[in-house]
Amino acid sequence: MISLLTRGIRRVFLTELIVPRQILKMSASGDGTSVHRKVIGTHSGTFHCDEALACFMLKKLPEYANAEIVRSRDPAVLDPCDIVVDVGGEYNPSKHRYDHHQRSFSETMNSVRPEKPWQTKLSSAGLVYLHFGERVIKQLMGEPADQTKVDAIYDKVYENFMEEIDAIDNGVNQYDGEPRYIISTNVSSRVKHINPDWNETADDMDERFQKAMALVGSEFVDKVTFYSNSWWPARELVEDALNSRFEAHESGEIVVLNAGGCPWKEHLYALEKDLAIETPIKYVLYTDQAGKWRVQCVSVSSHSFQNRLSLPEKWRGLRNEELSRLADIPNCIFVHASGFIGGNETREGALCMATKALVMNKT
Template identity: 60%
Template sequence: MLLNDQENYDAHFQMMKMLRIGTHNGTFHADEVLACALLKILPKYKESEIVRTRDPAVLDTCDIVVDVGGEFNAEKNRFDHHQKSFTHTMNSLDPKYKYQIKLSSAGLVYFHFGKEILSVLEDKQVTDPLVETLYEKVYEKFIQEIDGIDNGVETHDTEGRYTINTNFSSRIGNFNPAWNEESDDADQMKRFEKAMVQADSEFRDKVHFYAKSWWPARKIVADALEKRFQVHPSGQVLEFTQGGVPWKEHLLTLEKEQDIEGQLYYVIYADQSGKWRVQCVPISTSTFQNRLSLPEAWRGVRDEELSKLSEIPGCIFVHASGFIGGNQTREGVLQMVDVALKQQKKE
């Protein structure tokens, strides 16, 4: 190598040097496991070494530190959230985001690197509108839960009817050794690495769903909304040409955008067997309450008995909660809709 190439050589060597991601040792949690997994999606950190320690001198040698060290300084790549002064949320760091749950190390890494990570996974420019859409949706539906659990934020102001013990944080926590299992540093590192693989897989699954399934469904729902008066004269029924479309959230959003909130009551579609379903539009995406449930007298009744009761041929069932029903034909399911809509006038 020529002497005047030394500067280029030094820069190349620095780029090839293995970077170090620092986090704490001992029992690990979902937030730092996911934070590390997220960073390793980025080309810069893909081959990085995970250093698990609480020794400040060792952490000082790391290129980026998450969930330990008592410092949040994005410019220095320090992302801890345990210090008393830390109160940051997505909203406080950028007011255009509404989310006000205090961030964990996963949330911090996602806030600062999330769009870059998503652009890598989706092979898009960071400025692509899809990246921004995914960035907010994946936070809302995945990262926010981790932030809330890690910071002890309850989902309800009062005691819930039951607890959920199969969430992402629980699944990652289960990789830790049990209290009565022997485990040395090497074993804990292996467990941490397995947990990262799980975290990486679940994160990618979420991104894949929202990019490849959820987002394309918006156009299908928008088209159905535009054609709703062709389905039923009331304009209160949507029809999809296939089942399984994730329509609820898109419908509520589109209603709001078009200033027709609360005007849709039912969705009809053919299932995989060619039979027809009618499903109620919920009050919101976070509740099991419907805007207008199917008639109470039909609930829990099936087949010929239901057909006789409703005076509609071809009935298959109505769920006991009244949120969904079925008929052999499109004509039959529309008759069920007609009767169900008449409930509005009686209430």
């Protein structure tokens, strides 16, 4: 899977993204006969991140892979198109019309799919993602994908990439009040700057739109790649550790990860809920970059510095032989002064530290 992703889905070929404005709906097949060639319609003039990404995603689907992209505001040009995004004043999935500018439009991910929590008004990119996103993700993954994995990646990509584009395009503020500083390097801003300046004459708008598609498309692909190749394997690792937690310790409150460097916190909190774990995990064991073992306390929440159960106060700030002697555990390396993490030369030693801490803190 990883070889397919790294060789394939990161490639963005500019030449395939957009074609001249003339609609040529018939093209020659291999045997010389004429076949229907699909057409994607969007508006001409100044472009934005949402329709650039909408077109990019559609081009990743087999039925639109060879489609032409026509940029126009003329209904006579747009009406024959197989699919139209960000123009036309109509949202009608049965006709493949995906505009969000009409006064009557107020759809969100939640309003169309009530099982989804997001309530930001959708842009054309969000609409295309809503209706085609799962298929696009499967195409980019390039393999028969487990639906649970696809569903999880779909949600993460919307939450951490797509929703931002929807919000910016629709003028939805991220928060109330005045910002302390301005962020002008998000992908929507960078796409905007591909347009010509106000005092610049440009006759290469189609080529510029091509660049916009490539820019936002490559970042979309990067997100899918990350969640498929890194985030999901980490989740599987944490889930395996949780399912075998009673093998690590009879309390079920100590988890041992089989690989170091895994970003485990987000997954731990989520999986505790998904797996209905009644007794919260207190300590997580894993190897560091030097191959030594760490025992880390689980905080009360992902954004908190307060631990569910800190390492014993009398261990804190001690190192090596002094710590080993006081704790009566061989091969200790350290315990942080705040008590949130400690280290040992061996897995057995780290597990012993966690086990003793569990007992000492509960007595």
